Amino acid sequence: MSVSDPTGRPDGPRADRTDGDAAPAAPGPTGAPEWVVLRLARPYLNRLLGAGLLAAATEFAALALMSTATWLLMSAAGRPPLDRLTVAIVAVRALAIGRGVLRYTERLAGHDAVLRLVTDVRTRVFAALAARRDNSGQRSGDALSRLVSDVEAVQDLLLRVLVPATAAGLVSVVAVATATFVSPAAAGTLAVGLLLAGVALPILATALTRHAAAELAPLRGALATDAVDLTQGAAELAAFGATSQARGVASDRIQRLARIERRLAATGFAVDALGVLVAGLTAAAVVLVALADGVDGVLVGVLAVGTLVAVEVALALVGAARQWTGLRAGLTRVAVLLREAPATTAAVPPTGPSPTAVGIRFSDVTVRYRAEGPAALDRFHLDLPPGRRIAVVGPSGAGKSTLAAVLTGSVRPTGGQILLDGRDLSTYPAEVLPRIVGGLLAEAYVFHATVRENLLLGRPGAGEGDLAAATATAGLADWLRAQPEGWDTVVGEQGGQLSGGQRQRLALARALLAEPAVLVLDEPTEGLDPVAADDVLASVLAATPAQRSVLLISHRLRGLDSVDEIVVLESGRVVQRGRHADLVSAPGWYRDQWQLQEAAERGYLALGPVP
């Protein structure tokens, strides 16, 4: 069966073959990080606009409440007839209740929209992190920090910056316009105070905190990475006596973080104090100007209190600016991922039967992990027709695992092409490729779950018979029978409750269950004793249907006489190829290694390679 188009879709555009170091080049939204995020808010624009208007209405209700209450108190002092005060009394009650209702509704609408948006953003950020096939520079702690705290920056951008800023702007305009009816001169003074509080102070706050705030997000990311290293690497750190040094690095970072946060807090207090000063001075200036303008005493009082409330609302912009400055680094990191995020709509669930026979061609495939570094694979060429079994061997660091990684799509070639039945591997959707090429990669991860759950990852819905066959082939059946819980035995975090060999057999059984057309096995017998290794390799090769091809990576040369071809890699290049019998009779790495391994297995390790 051909897999030239397993999704039934036409071939996608060929990926740029020169971007091996770059993440997948999905053309995402561009522009400032805020725009990149806000573009995703389009579906929730009405809700967000509603939240902004409700926030403005809430602040305006507070302003009106204070002004009306002041008017009421000052007018009541002159003991007017009650009916002159009735409207104001009712208004004070209505505004007091209305303000609470408006605040509640605003929070409801704002959070509803923002949490929906944050869910979208987090999904895309996760997809981008997961799709980073070249993740050599990525640290899990930093990825977690991006997914959690950086995405929260999006939430804060809307709830703590944009919504309060909209409210402050609208209320300031309404307050100045209303004051103009009482005294244009006082309104002008109020406008100056509002500009100081709502424009000058936020600019000052931003200028004072920009540098410190930019350091925060990367520092938090680094600290999260330290935390992961300190917990996951605790045993190794302790074994090498490096725990206190690693803790020292982390606590240095914590102290730097604390210093920056203290500095930010101190600057914040200073700017807040300036804000209070501006509010007081503006109110005093408004009173003086209004009195000079001949405004009635009661209205002067109303203007004074109204000014204090309006400036306080405008001062929310200082908090918003400070928040914004603090959020930028996180937003930038999120925006980078959103630009690379693959379109979620493109994810098509795999349908139809898995292909069983696929031909693969490596054509001048080169992989460089660093632009200037040596090639891990250097113009590698290989044909792997359906049903062929090829073993790749070579010294440590020769590029064997890199070959498996490019074939399974987890690393992108820097040059050359891998064709699956003539179609470029990079054009296969991420959810289709594992059904065609898959298997056991180096250091396979075993989940903290039951044996059954770990196996079903290979083929969801596999029946008991399939599970039993795969575990028998991988040589795990005896161990499993001895477990009281059987299939439901929990294997512990990273398979910690299993021996190294059992973990490897479990991962191998899972790989066999997946039944890809091309089975990639990177050191399938690692951690097994020689006899078990030979048995497992023989039974895996015997159990793999004839039309499926196998790419076997191995340090161990025993058992390779049953494969069709052996490729010897050195420094990313093919230095020898042929069948086992040819290679053991020709001088070279293979023959040396074969003799060394044979001698070692007989207990003659000291003999060394025969020239």
Ligand SMILES: Nc1ncnc2c1ncn2[C@@H]1O[C@H](COP(=O)(O)OP(=O)(O)OP(=O)(O)O)[C@@H](O)[C@H]1O
């Ligand atoms: N993620 C990575 N980032 C940078 N360099 C890498 C990365 N993975 C591998 N390399 C480098 O690429 C080269 C080939 O590594 P690879 O793991 O493919 O070798 P290998 O033949 O599988 O080695 P081994 O037999 O020891 O597993 C090595 O020099 C290695 O240092």
